[in-house]
Amino acid sequence: MSSMQGVLLITALLAGCFANRFALGLPDLPDKFFRCICKIESNCNPSIGCVNDPVTLSCGPYQIKEAYWQDASEFAGEHIGGGWKTCTTGADNMSCSKKVMLNYFQRYGRYCTGGREPTIEDYARIHNGGPHGCRHSSTDGYWAKVSRCLG
Numbered sequence: 001m002s003s004m005q006g007v008l009l010i011t012a013l014l015a016g017c018f019a020n021r022f023a024l025g026l027p028d029l030p031d032k033f034f035r036c037i038c039k040i041e042s043n044c045n046p047s048i049g050c051v052n053d054p055v056t057l058s059c060g061p062y063q064i065k066e067a068y069w070q071d072a073s074e075f076a077g078e079h080i081g082g083g084w085k086t087c088t089t090g091a092d093n094m095s096c097s098k099k100v101m102l103n104y105f106q107r108y109g110r111y112c113t114g115g116r117e118p119t120i121e122d123y124a125r126i127h128n129g130g131p132h133g134c135r136h137s138s139t140d141g142y143w144a145k146v147s148r149c150l151g
């Protein structure tokens with residue numbers, strides 16, 4: 001490949017990357033992040049269903065609560081996956097739950113950090129502790145587990 005072709009290729013890749021980020025407007029998180037969250041939440045059990053945690057139900061491999069799904073769906077402008085339980089415990093539970101998480105993270109990431117670009121740590125704490133989770137020491141233990149898993 002000539003250096004000109006190289007420049008064009010890199011430009012095209014960057015453009016594709018930005019188009020994707022801006023068109024979807026959702027955070028770009030590594031697969032490892034999702035593997036670690038589902039491992040900690042349910043040992044990545046896709047048929048765990050809904051569990052009391054401790055008083056409100058959390059559903060699916062990522063243990064998503066109804067309010068979490070609602071907030072994400074409101075942000076996405078659609079009932080993600082058709083409904084909370086259908087999405088999180090149905091045939092498409094893994095990818096549907098990820099979609100819920102990404103919309104939730106986009107909604108609350110910078111809200112939680114006060115405008116700074118959120119880190120993986122912020123997102124993990126938000127998954128555990130909600131819109132203010134990245135500021136609360138109540139998510140310290142959770143983050144310790146995720147951090148250990150991420151290695």
Ligand SMILES: *[C@@H]1O[C@H](CO)[C@@H](O)[C@H](O)[C@H]1NC(C)=O
Nearest residue numbers: 046047089090091092093094
């Ligand atoms: C959850 O999704 C996985 C694939 O991602 C699938 O194998 C599994 O059957 C689904 N669980 C339910 C309860 O449908």
